[in-house]
Amino acid sequence: MTDEARQSIETARRKVTGKTKAPLWAVLFESLVRGITGAVILVLFFLMGTILVRGGGQITPEFLLQAPRDGMTAGGIFPAIMGTFFVVLFMIVMALPLGVFGAVYMVEYSKGGIMSRIIRAAVNNLAGVPSIVFGLFGLGFFVLFVGRNLDHHIYGVPRTAEEVQAVQAEMAPLQAEAREEAINLADERGITDPAELDAFVEAYVEEQTPPVPRTVFGQGAMFWAAATLAILVLPFIIVATEEALRAVPPSTREAAYGLGATRWQVISTVVLPQAKPGILTGAILAVARGAGELAPILFVGVTFFTPGLPLTEPVNFGLFSVPVVNPFEEFMHLNYHIYTMATQHHDPIGTRGIQFGTTLVLVALTFVMNLMAIVLRRRYSKKS
């Protein structure tokens, strides 16, 4: 109901009933409701203001561009910023195509069919799942199930206790043989000092026996963290895309079909371009959400400290060779940095400044993305 209508009805009521003042409890009730809303907005300003004031002084080029040093009491948070950036990047690269085309199937191919109903049910249920449950899933499925099995089949890393024993049983005679050889060799060379002898034997055994296979995939890694977050944000992308696709008027689709376009041509040249702002809004919100979550990735690869970004050996691109980010290593993350610095560091009070600085960087990132999404959505909804 418009404000003018409300106003005129109110005026009429006053004239008819002769009561010019609203009753006391109505006034009380309305001011209570206004007060509550004001208080909630105040909380937002309090949060933002505190973080800005206490974190603002921390923000220096050194803080943004260096790694932590001196037992995390000095230096910057560069690895954490980059870790957050790359994990979110990998996440959206995985989630966006899956979510967008999942929604395209739902809206354009299986209209109201069984598939779209199943997707809808799955999406609805996933949206209410606590984020820590995604963390359990990421650890149990990606790291322990997929990762360990990849390691087993590619590198021959043992998976179960029996397999570990089998590998050890296989290695034992070889090691014993090498040890004997080492002791003989030491005799020949005249090594008698026990410590020196031990070191020599150890080194010799290591050199002579086949290397123990190393875990590559079966441990916490940026890639698994990104995959876990991708599943977390998938429902949001599907819902946003679905709404955007449904907002495209059917008449434009029919016009395109009328010109003889095939279904894919209609989708790719008519529907998706019109739905682009809506999909983009969903993607931005998904990125903001992914950057703001810690619980899902707690056990899937975040770590307290790395001296820099995890990088691979230089990769040859033909013209030049540069190291690239290694997604199968552990990484630092802004959220985890705040959490560990505030709760597990040996001096949580003394490093408050760093904690607030990190918080400011994180809040600024998510704030900017949320704002972008809000503005984009507003402009988009005004146009249509």
Place this chain on the structure above:
Amino acid sequence: MSQEPESKPPGEPAAKRDELPSGREGHTPDFSPAEVQRRLRHPVSFFRRTREHLIEGGVFLCGVASILAISLIFIFLFREGLQALRMVDTPLDFVYSMGVQLEYDAGIDDVVAVGEAPQLAWQPVSEEPKLSMIPLMWGSLGVALLASLLSTLAGIGVGIFLSELASPRLRGVVKPMLELLVGIPTVVIGFVMLAIVAQPLRQVAEAIGLSGVYGSTYNMFVGAVGVSIVIIPVIGSLVDDALRAVPDDLRAASLGVGATRWQTTWRVVLPTGVSGVFGAVILGFGRALGETMIVLMCAGNAAQITGNPFDSVRTMTAAIASEMGAAQVGGVHAQTLFLVGAILITITFLLNLTMELVVNRFRRKIRL
């Protein structure tokens, strides 16, 4: 290629319509792309047809992958959780464990063991693991109830303000602010509560004479306040949506018979939208139950059963978050934590289901 057209193109000449294969009267003519192309004698080339099929297959796979990814969570969590049941003697181990009961003996001025008694203790890393989940559930329930209480009242207030009192312009400012508040990472809220709010809150409590009961600086109440900050905007937005779905005719009728704005809100709008409001509250409760980082940082993280809201508690989510990293893979502790996750997912699933039923009823009521 066998879908029905979404709507009949208008202005089709009647004569042409008769030529179409209409089996019975009133049958919608088939304007599907395949049919139209066939009728235009415009055969789709083999290449284009193949490409269409390939793309449809690819898009279908994306849909299937989404479903798979989502349903895998449920399957996997239950599979892992059920292994915990196989590792213990009886499922009752997750309810209570037998522990030595100590009693003070005045004669020797020391405590002596007097026998065994059931204990509700969560001590998964002790020599003999005690795996009672009751303290964790107690903590979760306590924080979620307290947070729901705070945020239901405030959230309904915000919702009423947005839908009934605010001018469209004010609403256009306040609603995005709520969205921004929801968008703040929970770690940040937990951190601010821990670093800035908890200590002054303790001082305030002590100043008003609560020092006797104020157990720990980080406690259930501080956790619940932090969780409320996240949930109030969510409930507020949903209540706003629910109240705005109430038809304006009802408001106009109420105002027309001489009711004031307050009477209209309280006696007409709220009762009509009550199931929507109820749905919002249930959703908020589910969110509070699943919130992890805030309770992990501010609720004290001590697994105990306490009736005092100013004592430390450890919720189910906080237990998973703080213990999983150190638990041995495949051990009974880790599998029990998976079981806790499975229970958590079941509870939120049921809450979701309830909310959906309630909201569906609301929609039907609104349409009447």
